[in-house]
Amino acid sequence: xxxxxxxxxxxxxxxxxxxxxxxxxxxxxxxxxxxxxxxxxxxxxxxxxxxxxxxxxxxxxxxxxxxxxxxxxxxxxxxxxxxxxxxxxxxxxxxxxxxxxxxxxxxxxxxxxxxxxxxxxxxxxxxxxxxxxxxxxxxxxxxxxxxxxxxxxxxxxxxxxxxxxxxxxxxxxxxxxxx
Amino acid sequence: xxxxxxxxxxxxxxxxxxxxxxxxxxxxxxxxxxxxxxxxxxxxxxxxxxxxxxxxxxxxxxxxxxxxxxxxxxxxxxxxxxxxxxxxxxxxxxxxxxxxxxxxxxxxxxxxxxxxxxxxxxxxxxxxxxxxxxxxxxxxxxxxxxxxxxxxxxxxxxxxxxxxxxxxxxxxxxxxxxxxxxxxxxxxxxxxx
Numbered sequence: 001x002x003x004x005x006x007x008x009x010x011x012x013x014x015x016x017x018x019x020x021x022x023x024x025x026x027x028x029x030x031x032x033x034x035x036x037x038x039x040x041x042x043x044x045x046x047x048x049x050x051x052x053x054x055x056x057x058x059x060x061x062x063x064x065x066x067x068x069x070x071x072x073x074x075x076x077x078x079x080x081x082x083x084x085x086x087x088x089x090x091x092x093x094x095x096x097x098x099x100x101x102x103x104x105x106x107x108x109x110x111x112x113x114x115x116x117x118x119x120x121x122x123x124x125x126x127x128x129x130x131x132x133x134x135x136x137x138x139x140x141x142x143x144x145x146x147x148x149x150x151x152x153x154x155x156x157x158x159x160x161x162x163x164x165x166x167x168x169x170x171x172x173x174x175x176x177x178x179x
Numbered sequence: 180x181x182x183x184x185x186x187x188x189x190x191x192x193x194x195x196x197x198x199x200x201x202x203x204x205x206x207x208x209x210x211x212x213x214x215x216x217x218x219x220x221x222x223x224x225x226x227x228x229x230x231x232x233x234x235x236x237x238x239x240x241x242x243x244x245x246x247x248x249x250x251x252x253x254x255x256x257x258x259x260x261x262x263x264x265x266x267x268x269x270x271x272x273x274x275x276x277x278x279x280x281x282x283x284x285x286x287x288x289x290x291x292x293x294x295x296x297x298x299x300x301x302x303x304x305x306x307x308x309x310x311x312x313x314x315x316x317x318x319x320x321x322x323x324x325x326x327x328x329x330x331x332x333x334x335x336x337x338x339x340x341x342x343x344x345x346x347x348x349x350x351x352x353x354x355x356x357x358x359x360x361x362x363x364x365x366x367x368x369x370x371x372x
Contacts, residue, residue: 032259035303102272128276135301137259137273 034135034154041068041149042133049100049108049122056097056123062149065175067096067142067168069119069159070131072103073111075139081158082115088164089118094172098122101131101139144168146175238282249285253278256298257306265308 036042045057061068069085071078089096098119100108105124112119125131134143142155153171155163240246250267256277258269266274266281277298284294298306310316349357 029262032303032305035300128272129280132276132280132301135303137302 030138031156032137034151034156036135036143036151037154039151041143041145041151042130044123044130044133046099046123046125046130049098049105049112049124052105052124056121058149060121061095061097061145062147064147065094065172066145067094068099068134068145069096069143070099070101070134070136070139070141072101072139073107074103075101077158078140079115081140081160082118084159084161084164085118086116087161088159088168091169093169093176095120099130099134099136100124101136102126102128142168144171144175146178238278245285249282252285252291252294253281255308256281256295257308259302259305 041058041061043058045055048054048056067088071082085096088094096118098121100122102125105126108122108124112122123130128136134141138156140158142159143151144153144155146152152175153167155167159168238246238249240249253266256266258264258266258271258274258277260271260273261269264271264274266277280297281294284297289297295307304310304316310319312320
């Protein structure tokens with residue numbers, strides 16, 4: 001038995017090493033898990049994009065399952081996910097709010113006029129301070145909140161139809177079914 | 180600012196080449212020096228673009244000490260966009276904003292723990308280059324020491340096993356033969372030749 005051990009031990013170490021390296025290869029270092037998941041959403045109060053005189057605050061998102069999507073016109077993959085947001089809005093299952101992050105008001109309004117507007121309302125975060133409170137480090141990012149205003153999920157990167165069907169919609173259905 | 184510290188580090192390294200004895204060590208030192216200079220060159224090239232007016236953009240400080248405090252703090256924080264750069268080095272939009280945020284908090288009289296807690300609450304432990312000791316990081320903190328301990332135990336065991344192997348005993352007949360071959364009971368090599 002001990003005769004084989006000298007061959008088996010290095011082999012075992014090698015296998016463990018390969019397992020770790022393989023796992024490491026399949027991880028995306030750009031996706032940093034948010035410490036905000038499971039916590040109440042950060043408070044904010046910002047002028048709305050289309051109507052600067054009115055404000056949008058976290059209070060508007062409470063009392064129902066809601067989505068906050070962080071986007072900007074300078075963000076290329078935001079354009080890619082816009083179709084998916086429109087699809088989600090069309091389903092009528094959830095209110096989508098937007099946080100227009102470090103953008104220009106004119107451009108952002110133009111974008112919505114041209115591509116369609118999936119948002120119930122947009123908060124205009126010109127200096128990105130609210131974005132920092134939400135731990136935003138790269139648009140697009142999408143948060144899902146339950147009725148209590150607790151963040152239940154963060155999707156980093158553009159939403160895809162796959163993500164919609166496999167993560168977002170099931171979670172929304174689950175959150176809405178719990179009283 | 181960064182340039183100065185780079186020069187300092189190069190100054191610290193060069194005295195190693197002062198005492199050269201043989202050609203062999205001279206060659207080795209030459210290789211070492213060229214390696215170090217290539218490394219420094221790489222550092223300069225890589226750090227070059229980010230130095231140009233990015234770090235410490237327009238921040239004003241009351242004292243040198245305060246400025247140093249700010250610099251030390253942002254050196255320890257990681258930028259989430261350019262993940263291998265600190266907040267001090269990164270030219271990413273987010274790094275600009277976070278530097279401004281850190282600056283504002285320092286001006287507001289917050290201490291390091293409060294500032295770090297602010298960032299960790301939003302971005303997680305990932306912003307820290309120095310991860311805190313907690314169950315999920317035990318492996319990286321203590322793993323190397325555990326490995327070292329295992330290695331030490333294995334080494335001790337191997338050494339002890341070698342020592343415990345008994346010296347080969349020889350029989351009286353073998354002893355007699357040995358003496359015969361060696362010529363006398365107390366062999367003196369000088370006399371033999």
